Amino acid sequence: MNSRVLVLNQDFSPLMVCSVERAFILVYLKKSELVRPANGHKLHSVTQTYPMPSVIRLNRYVNAPYKGVNLTRQNIFKRDNNECQYCGTKKELTIDHVIPRARGGKDTWTNLATACKKCNAKKGDYTPDEAGMPLRKKPYKPSYSIFLRDHLNGQGSEWDAFLSDQGH
Known part of the structure; x- marks a missing residue:
């Protein structure tokens, strides 16, 4: 189970990406709510079945410092x-x-x-x-949201509504 989950702040702004396990625990302990389940995937315990999270939202606002993308x-x-x-x-x-x-x-x-x-x-x-060698695309500084959307999700379009922002 190596899927990733998008974690939104209480105001629905993208905050981070975490493992399915961590996201499930946050939902189970009622520290967050399930916003979007992973397309038909389920998590099973001995007696219960739960929807696998794809996007969750924290119940309390987390004041996060500015998130930028490191130049590497x-x-x-x-x-x-x-x-x-x-x-x-x-x-x-x-x-x-x-x-x-x-x-x-x-x-x-x-x-x-x-x-x-x-x-x-x-x-x-x-x-x-x-x-005489034009660039195919002009280099730009990616925003955190754009970087998450383009490079971390692997979830298809399940995260798009939460990461479509700012443009390049």
């Missing part, structure tokens, strides 16, 4: 769908500085893109325009 290599790959932003391949991926470091480019969400080794070498210390 893995998160850049996730944001870019594990494909080169120049040619689209999914092989031999690395990170490219859109504006090269040698020319003052920083390690930021908007300056880093997934690139294959071949395209990264071909682009070298040029900008995409100078190298």
Whole structure:
């Protein structure tokens, strides 16, 4: 049972993702309510059957600090769908500085893109325009909600109504 459950704050804002086991315990102990069950899946005890949670909402508001997405290599790959932003391949991926470091480019969400080794070498210390290699998608800083929706759910569209926000 490795499914994940979206946990909403009392105001229905996305808070985190947890295991089915943790979510079930929160519902069972009446610390949260089941908002959306997992499509027809059930949890069984010796004497009872319960709907498996897909989305739960906490009964009390939790004041959570700002949730951002950490700038890591893995998160850049996730944001870019594990494909080169120049040619689209999914092989031999690395990170490219859109504006090269040698020319003052920083390690930021908007300056880093997934690139294959071949395209990264071909682009070298040029900008995409100078190298004649346009980006397929402009790098952006993902919001927490968008990141959850696009990269953690694996639940199909069961979470979409709760994570459709802010856009890129």
